[in-house]
Amino acid sequence: DSEGLTEQFIRNGLLAVDRELGSSFAAAPLEYEAAWDPARSWVDISFRARDAVTVPVPVLEVEVELAGGEQLRMEVSTKFRSETIAAELARARLRLAEWWTDEAEDFALLLATPA
DSSP states (O other), X not given: OTXXXXXXXXXXHHHHHHHHHOOOGGGSOEEEEEEEETTTTEEEEEXXXXXXXXXXXXXXXXXXXXXXXXXXXXXXXXXXXXXXXXXXXXXXXXXXXXXXXXXXXXXXXXXXXEO
C-alpha cells in the first residue's frame, strides 16, 4: 500500500515474535517485500535478508540462518474469486450456496453447505 501500513503491521509482527521468543528479527538486516502474483491471485509478503544473518531464538533453542538474499515469508494474502473458491469447496465436499459482495467486489462473504 502507498502509505506503508502493511509494512508497519508486518514489522510489528517481528517485534511481537522477538518479545515472545527472545529473538532479534526486528533488528536483523531485512528488507520488506510485497509482490503481486497474478497467476495465483495473491500478494506474497516477506522480508529478504540483505546479508547473511543468524537470528538466535532462545525460547525455541534454535538459530534461524538466512543467506544473503534469502526470503523470509511472512504472509500470503489471497484474492479469492467465486469460481476458484467453488472448486476448493467442492474438493472438501462442500458447495458454494451464496456469494455476497460489495459493488467493487473488494470484499465477499459466502455461505458453504454440504454438497
